[in-house]
Amino acid sequence: MNQADRHDPTHTALRLVQSIALSVPAYRRLLAEHGIEIDAIATMTDLARLPTTSKDTYRRTNILSDLQAGGPEEVETIASSAGSSGTPTFWSRGQRSTDHGAAMFGHVLRECADTEHRTTLALVTFPLGPYIGGAFMYAMLLELRKRGHRLSIATPGMDPDVIAEVVSEAADGYQQIVIFAYPPIARDLLDTHGELLRRHDVVIIVGGEPVSEAWRSLVHGMLGDPDGDRVRVVYGATDVGFVGYETAATTAIRSAAAEDSALNGAIFGTEYADEDVVQQPAFVQYRPEFTYIEVDSDGYLLFTVGGVLPLVRYRVNDRGHTLVGSEVRDRLVDAGYSALAEDIDPNAHYLLVFGRTDVAAIYSAVNIYPDYFRPAVEHISLATRLTGRFIARCETDSDQRQTLTLDAELRPTLESDPDTAEQLRQLSIASLRQLSAEYRIVHDQKGHDAEPVVRLRPFRSAGFVTGGKQKSID
DSSP states (O other), X not given: OOSOOTXXXXXXXXXXXXXXXXXXXXXXXXXXXXXXXXXGOOSHHHHHTSOOEEIIIIITTSOHHHHOSSOGGGOOEEEEOOOTTSSOOEEEEOHHHHHHHHHHHHHHHHHHHOTTTSOEEEXXXXXXXXXXXXXXXXXXXXXXXXXXXXXXXXXXXXXXXXXXXXXXXXXXXSSEEXXXXXXXXXXXXXXXXXXXXXXXXXXXXXXXXXXXXXXXXXXXXXXXXXXXXXXXXXXXXXXXXXXXXXXXXXXXXXXXXTTOXXXXXXXXXXXXXXXXXXXXXXXXEEOTTTEEEEEOTTSEEEXXXXXXXXXEEEEEEEEEEEEXXXXXXXXXXXXXXHHHHTTSOTTOEEEEEEEEOSSOEEETXXXXXXXXXXXXXXXXXXXXXXXXXXXEEEEEOTTOOEEEEEEEEEOTTOOOOHHHHHHHXXXXXXXXXXXXXXXXXXXXXXXXXXXXXXXXXXXXXTTOOSSSOOOOBO
């Protein structure tokens, strides 16, 4: 039906957009520039015809006060993005964003850590200062304390030694530790202080970039619990806030699909051969009443969210796909996984996220994205030698000849060796060919000249970030 039913999430989205059009000066101007009258936004068809927005076309072209719904007294926090794709950008946050995040994060912590009943030392290792990740996580955890979760919060930052000092000093007084981290920071901590962590009951919640099932399995092994459920991924963006979270059901499906090509094709759309690197999107559950998500004709996710700085049909340059639970169940049953289907709520909403596309190197007119290299760098066969951090770039010599390069960080105390470099090179070629039809054409034409040059760099070499989010493409 065209008019959204009042019990459908789209009805909430439509009312939100109507409110934003009335209350946000920058959005009113945008509609006027496109010749759209506020009264004309009456149906979901109208909503789908509204202009898309982005950081470049909307946030950076307006001052903060014009982007806000309400007065400055409603702004609790002004924080910045990490700037991994360029100059940091500032964003306003208020209680509504915290409430939304706490509602969803409460589900995550209840399911994977039972924090309403178990005393928990929560370690926020995302950066604080002006950055939104650490500040938002800290505010959410404080809110969850008020709602009955048995949390004590520490904010040691990203230095593994400082994190370990907090664990050594305080962790014995708690039943468990929950660590919130970017994946490379979690790995650094396990590399340097794994023995200390194994003495405690540890859950790791990661965000900021995707991880492979090989990475998850590696971390479980490093925690001494290879068959455990100690790693969860959350998905969000500085612009739109906390969007979605893994559940026991989504991680079980992703794990099974990493072992069964047909299931991977049924759920995620990509089958693989035995020699291929397994490719999977992030697979999370989300709440459309908090974050309404559309997918445009090019496959980009468009987010509509409320709050102090609301956004309408906002593109963060992630590609993806939305599914309702009944669709996921049907696909599982058709693939022969009825037991997994029983754990999926048919009325829940799920999101596949195939990766960010706004930080690309260009080689021979082919866009090269971080996700093309990540499965190779995180391959289980290289887990004892590489940290998982990498930098890909296209270098041009004085004759304007291009070379695709991949710098990968070695684990502490290890030195570069030709066998590791060659193994990573072959895995990278396989991943590039598997993921990019354009690269396959160039590789077929140029052969060796189109293959990446792999350089193994010592731990904490220049360019490898230990105090923020790693920028993987130069």
